[in-house]
Amino acid sequence: MNIILLHETDFINSKTVILKDRRKNHIINVLKSQKTDTLFCGLINNNMGKGIISKIDSSKVELKVNLNQPPPPPLPLTLILALxxxxxxxxxxxxxxTLGVKKIYLINSWRVEKSFWQSPVLNDEILQDILISGLEQAKDTVLPQIFKKQLFTPFVKQELTDISKNSLCITAHPKTTNSCPQNVNQQTTLAIGPEGGFIDKEIETLEQIGFKTVNLGSRILRTETAVPVLISRLFPDLFVS
Amino acid sequence: MNIILLHETDFINSKTVILKDRRKNHIINVLKSQKTDTLFCGLINNNMGKGIISKIDSSKVELKVNLNQPPPPPLPLTLILALxxxxxxxxxxxxxxTLGVKKIYLINSWRVEKSFWQSPVLNDEILQDILISGLEQAKDTVLPQIFKKQLFTPFVKQELTDISKNSLCITAHPKTTNSCPQNVNQQTTLAIGPEGGFIDKEIETLEQIGFKTVNLGSRILRTETAVPVLISRLFPDLFVS
Known part of the structure; x- marks a missing residue:
């Protein structure tokens, strides 16, 4: 937790928050903070800044906050992920x-196992907890949006054209000979298939609306490795202070 | 499993292997292969190529193999990871x-919890299974080496100088102002600290033997995200067909 993320409901007045939940436990047990210590804080979807501990005991932590910094810039990337x-x-x-993606579409695909759609992880509250954990790592306050689309063809043909308008549209696909571009510095929509990849018909449907296939060399990467590799490649300026 | 990895002991003659373990199960249950199907195979630490199924039943799979391709090039990177x-x-x-790292040193550091060193994951056989799983994903045959070093200062002062000789030496460290270089295309030794980072004294010890600190921008990344981001940044040519 590199930032204490605050909700509007934590405020008892414009400058004072009281924490009683896992954030209080983290401040006491992990950070081992004491009265007058300064913590890095941020209001969800709003500014970040400093909070000074004004009261602390085993039941609550009170902070006087001054949130005067904007959150880090978002990544100009929309992710389209086969679930x-x-x-x-x-x-x-x-x-x-953590990497700054703000829009994620989880979509169906021929090789997505049907049971994956029943997973409790797809519950909105659980997804939100995961997103918050990613923001707490990154020192960011802006909650990403996640959309679930269980029909591949209607989504691609009827919605994805609009979603990806005026952006670089690419599909990560091991079977193509085009290398993935570097340092694109423009709004990008990136589609990534399931284990085993999109099937040919899905690749064609994506190509029909302008998605060009790109590969990442001979090594086949798991999605969880491919995402940071692709982001680092497409947006190296993100990783400059 | 994008490659069936073979051991010398699987061979019954120079061109024929018999599989009876999880690889047989994978071929039958996941790949749903049949007699005369061709599979991508490789001999551990040796060539890769094709295997044609000559016999298949619930107890074993027999392959006639022709291993005539070299494995993909290794990454010119030695990883020094606080456990x-x-x-x-x-x-x-x-x-x-999966990304092609061939040498990993797991080292101690002030912020590494002592209990981590007792984990069963550090057992050599378990580590080897994890490495094999990474190679099976990547279509690579060359097993990485993992070294465990439980004393930080003696390791850095007495061994790391030799290990990192003639290489670019960098420490990933959020608190520095130097950006991480891009596209270095040279042998590199990369040190990555624990959660919370190396302490100042450790950074100094590393600096004394030539390790320059570099950062990855304002977002603090978990090690599992930082490793692919750093590799993609340092060696973008790896990700070109």
Missing amino acids: PRPKMLKRIIESSA | PRPKMLKRIIESSA
């Missing part, structure tokens, strides 16, 4: 939030 | 193997 298996989904969502 | 927590260690080792 990964639940364990992997959790890690991909969390690392994507 | 991560066991669950994360497993994923980092696996993804590093």
